[in-house]
Amino acid sequence: MCGVAMRNERNRELFERACKVIPGGVNSPVRAFKSVGANPIFIEKAKGAVLTDADGNRYIDYCLSWGPMILGHANKAVLDEVRKVMGRGTSYGIPTPLETALAEMIVEAVDSIEKVRLVSSGTEAVMTAIRLARGVTGRDNIVKFAGCYHGHVDHVLVQAGSGLTTLGTPSSPGVPADFARHTLLAPYNDLAAAEKLFEEHGSSIAAVILEPVAGNMGVVCGTKAFLKGLRALCDKYGSLLIFDEVITGFRVGYGCVQKMVGVRADLTTLGKIIGGGFPIGAIGGRADVMRHLSPEGAVYQAGTLSGNPVCVAAGIATLRQLKERNPYPHLEAMTLRLCTEIAAIFKAKGIAHTINRIGSMFTVFFGAEAVTDYASALKCDTGRYAAYFRQMLEAGVYLPPSQFEANFLSTAHTEGQIEKTAAAVRRIDV
Numbered sequence: 001m002c003g004v005a006m007r008n009e010r011n012r013e014l015f016e017r018a019c020k021v022i023p024g025g026v027n028s029p030v031r032a033f034k035s036v037g038a039n040p041i042f043i044e045k046a047k048g049a050v051l052t053d054a055d056g057n058r059y060i061d062y063c064l065s066w067g068p069m070i071l072g073h074a075n076k077a078v079l080d081e082v083r084k085v086m087g088r089g090t091s092y093g094i095p096t097p098l099e100t101a102l103a104e105m106i107v108e109a110v111d112s113i114e115k116v117r118l119v120s121s122g123t124e125a126v127m128t129a130i131r132l133a134r135g136v137t138g139r140d141n142i143v144k145f146a147g148c149y150h151g152h153v154d155h156v157l158v159q160a161g162s163g164l165t166t167l168g169t170p171s172s173p174g175v176p177a178d179f180a181r182h183t184l185l186a187p188y189n190d191l192a193a194a195e196k197l198f199e200e201h202g203s204s205i206a207a208v209i210l211e212p213v214a215g216n217m218g219v220v221c222g223t224k225a226f227l228k229g230l231r232a233l234c235d236k237y238g239s240l241l242i243f244d245e246v247i248t249g250f251r252v253g254y255g256c257v258q259k260m261v262g263v264r265a266d267l268t269t270l271g272k273i274i275g276g277g278f279p280i281g282a283i284g285g286r287a288d289v290m291r292h293l294s295p296e297g298a299v300y301q302a303g304t305l306s307g308n309p310v311c312v313a314a315g316i317a318t319l320r321q322l323k324e325r326n327p328y329p330h331l332e333a334m335t336l337r338l339c340t341e342i343a344a345i346f347k348a349k350g351i352a353h354t355i356n357r358i359g360s361m362f363t364v365f366f367g368a369e370a371v372t373d374y375a376s377a378l379k380c381d382t383g384r385y386a387a388y389f390r391q392m393l394e395a396g397v398y399l400p401p402s403q404f405e406a407n408f409l410s411t412a413h414t415e416g417q418i419e420k421t422a423a424a425v426r427r428i429d430v
């Protein structure tokens with residue numbers, strides 16, 4: 001930071017060591033920095049909006065653990081609460097009052113959620129939502145949109161097959177083609193394509209799953225017409241509408257983005273922010289659907305560490321602050337300011353780009369005019385993004401290590417840090 005060339009000896013050493021015992025040296029693939037042509041950094045500590053790596057380099061963090069750290073790192077009230085709860089034991093596998101308290105907060109904040117079950121990751125939440133939808137409707141097919149990410153569940157690790165078929169093909173070895181063929185694919189924000197899919201397959205569709213604001217092809221907002229149209233299609237054909245709000249839940253406002261667009265999902269998946277930096281996921285929705293989950297109903301779901309008191313305490317401490325402080329207007333204003341500065345700088349430099357933003361999440365797409373779906377996202381200049389990422393890292397700013405991810409701000413980001421970030425963007429040459 002501050003113009004001193006980044007030190008990297010310890011980071012390199014740690015990566016070499018990690019590669020010997022961990023596949024690719026990382027526990028989640030994007031962390032390997034492959035798509036930005038760099039070696040990963042190893043973090044020693046973080047406070048507020050700042051990460052410190054093993055070589056002592058400091059970075060202003062715009063990835064925030066992929067979204068959860070909306071209050072910044074090492075938030076005092078979260079840590080205090082976690083320490084207090086941890087002192088009484090860390091897991092019982094027996095109900096605690098904390099679980100009900102978090103469930104009550106979620107039910108209160110999200111209109112469409114009448115009952116909620118806690119799990120340990122967003123992936124698990126999605127897996128459960130899909131099984132529940134299939135169990136309740138007695139149908140096998142689901143509709144998924146290209147570019148939406150729903151965790152590493154088999155049924156949604158699916159891409160468009162060759163010959164423009166709408167039947168999914170596995171996007172990873174190990175996903176049986178027999179699973180993938182139950183996933184029907186459609187382009188995001190294209191209601192006509194979804195209508196056609198329903199005309200052909202409607203009676204076999206258990207659910208439509210989507211991110212109402214996509215964060216995993218970069219930020220792409222679902223249009224109101226698209227989301228309302230999907231609601232109507234689901235109603236017409238007796239399918240369930242699942243909103244995957246693992247990123248957007250409590251990020252864009254206190255609650256879910258479905259409130260902003262006035263569309264009620266039947267089931268909603270949550271994660272990230274509701275765990276305050278600890279592993280968590282949740283699935284919630286209509287009481288008459290949720291009651292089919294075991295032990296009330298027959299759709300099986302379970303978890304040794306589900307509703308873990310430490311994770312739940314961190315979640316409660318996070319949501320409580322978000323509710324009391326209502327930081328959303330401030331977060332949005334700061335994010336808008338940063339995006340406006342970046343846009344002005346790139347415009348002055350003649351760098352073609354477009355910025356998609358909602359609340360405190362945004363993506364700078366290079367070399368694109370408008371990004372509204374996966375096809376337009378793929379037109380971006382990922383080489384340019386890689387250069388941008390690497391130079392910003394050198395300048396002490398940590399961005400998501402892929403063009404197709406969201407940037408986030410936290411309540412810990414200061415005006416000074418926004419200014420420093422803009423100054424770095426001004427200096428670099430991409």
Ligand SMILES: *Cc1c(COP(=O)(O)O)cnc(C)c1O
Nearest residue numbers: 121122123149150151244246247
């Ligand atoms: C992160 C994410 C998931 C998966 O959550 P994990 O906790 O990583 O399993 C699912 N859906 C969306 C929209 C996400 O952003």
